[in-house]
Amino acid sequence: MKKTVCELFAGVGGFRVGLNGRNDNRNWDFVFANQWEPGKKNQYAFDCYAYHFGKGHNHVNEDIGTVDENTIPNHNLLVGGFPCQDYSVARTQALGIQGHKGVLWWEINRIVKAKRPPFILLENVDRLLxxxxxxxxxxxxxxxxSLWKLGYAVEWRVLNAAEFGFAQKRRRTFIFAFHKNTKYYTKLSKLDSLDNWVLSKGFFQAEFPSKFLKDHLSTELMDFNDMVDISDRFKFDFKNSGIMLDGQITTMELKAKEFTPITLGQIRQTEVVDEKYFIHKDANKLEKFKYLKGSKKIQRVDKNGYEYFYSEGGMSFPDDLDSPGRTMLTSEGSVNRSTHVIEDAITGNYRILTPIECERLNGFPDNWTDTGMPENFRYFCMGNALVVGLIEKMGHQLDKIFKSEKDINIMESEEAAVTFEQLKLGI
Structure with missing residues (x-):
């Protein structure tokens, strides 16, 4: 099967760097990429992507909602990291079904419906479940x-990058979907146990070995009439891993067989760092950081006049250099509770992370985002990015899968199946 890829919500190229490296040397052919930052005059993330991978007709810098799905080239793998939003739907007056405007899952769904890629790999925050x-x-x-109705099985797993040897405690949900017309789907459908797939045969287990911890649960999508019924009534306690096949869902809590992680000390720059990153000489900034990261119990009043206490636990100050970094947010680099503060390698003085160190936390090459964007946006881009090493490991599995698959036109095969059913019914 040809290793053709459509990359949605591409950011600065995390999926592409993970699959191909910075030089596209692993033969994944990215036939289409889209990146658009809403409400921003300057499209710095797209500019960074184009700087590294070139500008062309297949790199589109516009709202994905305005892109005609029929203009997107056919592809065998669709990838993307999309935001956790309100995915609920409602029935329109014309008895159609409509989701919330601007919700990006429905753009993915629209493109998948039109193009039917054999394989899909998506990333989202862990709270999605x-x-x-x-x-x-x-x-x-x-x-x-949505994916079941389009003919896909789905496996998912929540991965904490630090548990698998990387430098950041970043937890994200990864979703791997594969169409019923693939050999890979056939392999799954022949198993006598979905548990066996999750714990042994599936997409994630080989590169992210984990063991059963607790809470084996099941449910069925067939109990619901349509998408509106799902939106109105579906409620389920999804665990950090699971599989959906033919509308049947099995989920369980797994515990990673941990690797030794990379530490903050290992990604810290050892050369002289610009003074602008240091905070030890600014007494106000230093005290602000100490307050934000300290434990606190604050009395507040809600809108009904009820008094309550807001409590917050303390954080290490400075951050422990012998541990991986905490989850990096888009506010990294600002005076914020979540911003990392470390001891400088040469002076021992307190400072924030540099953009290069933030790139290292996500596994990007040094100065990947040094492409003309303001420094605060370099932090923003890394707060939005994924850990590319996780995608590289998934790429190993995708390579194996694609070698065993033949190129198929899913849309044509589905149309043929419908025609055959019509013939059987004498229509």
């Missing part, structure tokens, strides 16, 4: 239902 709070599991249930 539990959202929304008032109907836990509904949003992920909608995603599974």
């Amino acid at each position: 539990k959202s929304p709070a008032k109907q836990r599991g509904r949003d992920f249930g909608i995603i599974l239902y």
Whole structure:
């Protein structure tokens, strides 16, 4: 099977760097890429992507909602990291079904429906499995239902990058979907146990070995009439791993067989660092960091006049150099509770991480984002990015899968199947 890829919500190229490296030397052919930062006059992330991979007709810098899905080249793998939003749907007056405007899952769904890639690999925050709070599991249930109706099986796993040898405690949900017309799907459908797939035969286990911890649960999507019914009634306690096949869901809590992680000390720059990153000479900034990272119990009043205490635990100050970094947010580099503060390798004085160190936390090459964007946006891009080493490991599995698959036109094969069914019914 040709290793053709469509990359949605491409950012600065995390999926592409993970699959191909910075020089596209692993033969994954990215036939289409889209990146658009809403509300931004300057499209720095796209500019960074184009700087490294070139500008061309297949690198599109526009709102994905305006892209005609029929103009996207056919591809065998669709990848992308999309935001956790409200995926609920409602029935329109014309009895159609419509999701919330601007919700990017529906753009993915639209493109998958039009192009039917044999394989899909998506990334999202770990809370996707539990959202929304008032109907836990509904949003992920909608995603599974959508893909099931389009002919896919889905495996998912929440991965903490640090548990598999990387430099950041970044937990993300990865979703791997594969169409019923693939050999890979056939392999799964022949198993007598979905548990066996999750714990032994599946996509994630080879590169991210884990063992059963607790909470084996099952449910069925067939109990629901349509997407609106799922949106209205579906509620389920998804665990950190699982599989959906033919509408049947099996999920369980797994514990990673941990690797030795890379530490903050190992990714820290050992050369002289610009003074602008140091905070030890600014008493106000130093005290602000200490306060933000310290434990606190603050009395507050809600909108109804009820008094309560807001409590917050303390954080290490400075950050432990013998541990991997915490989850990096888009606010990294600002005076913020989540910003890392470390001891400088040469002076021992307190400072924030440099953009290069943030790139290292995600596994990007040094100065990957040094492409003309402001420094605060370099931090922003890394706060949005994924850990590329995880994608590199997934790429090893994808290589094996693609070698065993033949190129197929899923849309044509589905049309043929419908025609055959019509013939059987005498239509």
